Amino acid sequence: MGNKAYFLSFLIGFALILSLKFASAQMVPAIFVFGDSLVDVGNNNKLPVSVAKANFPHNGIDFPTKKATGRFSNGKNAADFLAQKVGLPTSPAYLSVSPKSNSAFMTGASFASGGAGIFNGTDRTLGQSIPLTKQVGYYESVYDNLIQQQGLSGAQKSLSKSLFSIVIGSNDILDYSGSSDLQKESTPQQYRLHASGARKFVFAGIGPIGCIPAQRIKNQTDHGCNEGSNLMAVSYNKGLNSMLRELKSNLTAISYSYFDTYSLLLNIIQNPATYGFAEAEAACCGRGKLNAQIPCLPVAKYCPSRRDHVFWDLYHPTEATAAILVDAIFDGPKKYAFPMNVRQLVAV
Template identity: 55%
Template sequence: MVNRGCSLLFIIIYAFIFCFGFSKPQMVPAVYVFGDSLVDVGNNNFLPLSIAKANHPHYGIDFPTHKPTGRFSNGKNAADFIGEKLGLATSPPYLSLVSKANKNNASFMGGVSFASAGAGIFDGTDEIYRQSVPLTKQVDQFSTVHEEMTKEVGAAALQKHLSKSIFVVVIGSNDIFGYFQSSGLRKKNTPQQYVDSMASSLIVQLQRLYDGGGRKFEIVGVGEVGCCPALRLKNKTECVVEANYWAVKYNEGLQSMLKEWQLKNEGIVYSYFDTYAAIHHLVQAPASYGFTEVKAACCGLGELNARAPCLPLSNLCSNRQDHIFWDQFHPTEAASRIFTDEIFDGSSGYTSPINMRQLVTA
């Protein structure tokens, strides 16, 4: 005989779940994010001299608050979707946590984002944006956070916490852009020397994170940068083949170095996401994902909406769901969601040696 009290309680609980929903179970203790504008969730809002800011309309138009947040997107970006996949809130910007308003109440155990728009693997790639936090300084910031967390929970507990957390690294595009925009860099290095140096420099910073306790890494390769609206504009709306070629060469070199790095260090588990392949497939077969516009930005001015950044007076496409690109350089929320689905559950065509779901349980 069924207990009526239990049945009623079950119905109430089920109704509550159905109406209000619960977040997904938390899969890891925290996510620590390093990178550039593809995953910046507001750090650059705290850099007074930076012109690389997404703190004005039409940024954030499709975010839950419908307001700009510092994300270079019409809504959420990959950092948000990664958090959702893992059952976590988006890791907050480091600079917001150490701002005057939060300085005495900041906790870093739940995850932190150090990502900064304009940042590169190399220092100085942000010259045209005036101010950003390059990867070396982001890792410096993590070292500061590490000290604070050690004081909070002790070295042993922290090591256990960090070993199960995910370290997400999304960077490199600005270094590629910087090389092709700088005659000085091209005089100093051949393209091959430059991309090799990018990869080896990234490994140095990953090693620092490993030495600080990181064990599980999600590394995101450079995308098909020559096909973004800003570069298409310079090439009669077609992709810039040379930029794409060296993005591929960088990605190949990085994957080789990641394998060597893993062999040299005990306990490293990583997933590499081939952003280039994912974007290429999206551009080549947009209809299969619901996209109709692969060349133009949704928000901007002039040809391809790429003659100017997304500004309050810019043109704005009526349907953000059918554009791959939001502005001159960045994907729409819809495209970012697709990329994150591939990062998390992607096949060996996009992820290697494992995907993020497998990384979590490794």
């Protein structure tokens, strides 16, 4: 009996040590994620009319549960890796949480939605996603909930130390109509977030979307990158940087880290072996040319070694690529993360 009691005490002590270790590793109170399929962790699963879903095989084949979760990836995505970096569980998908669960958003929430854009009309054809304006509206509901739980001063203190990650814009370019001004449209959402407690922002620029498999197959001869799409991405990123500088001058209390996704991902694509990849053009999962003519559906084929591929499907990076990108924004030099990286942002 004494040995059992000793063993039980040992287990309890060990559990306490582990919990203290996790608590000490937690760097921010919460993470709130806004964006598109690059960071969607399951919101689109709850949209009944949406066809932009990833809740079926072969998605999730390398996720810890080995099951599809709604992430457009073979495993974890950037939202998961960012949460790991700051010692938090992945922020839950807003639509998957019961409204009766008052403490559900204490460590954050994800409003990201596959197919989402900055403009309300980005997805007007299928109506399959949650646009940025609605995502911010959902956050404002969470803000009210946090005030009820913590009081106004408590909620604002917690939120001022939390991270607000925004990864969006690619779908606007892919659906570009030639008549929209992204810079002007995006600004009001950042002011709304600021008014609801946000102070530390993580912005990801658009990557070289002309080099994704879905764009490469449009070049019938050499499967090179679509330079027109890449030029639009560069233009958008310049506008975003200009907006951020203006936002900082008007709202001096905010701080931000901007990640130059374009430069690093293009470097990975052009020099894949340097980063441990063998294939930077074709998707791992799909069918047809570059595995990009048919999406990653259950009937599709997938590569045996996902770590060898930069792209998982015709649009999205593999888990391995997402991990490299998050490493760079979290601890990288100003070449990729400026005016500071996320570790520095957390310390502000």
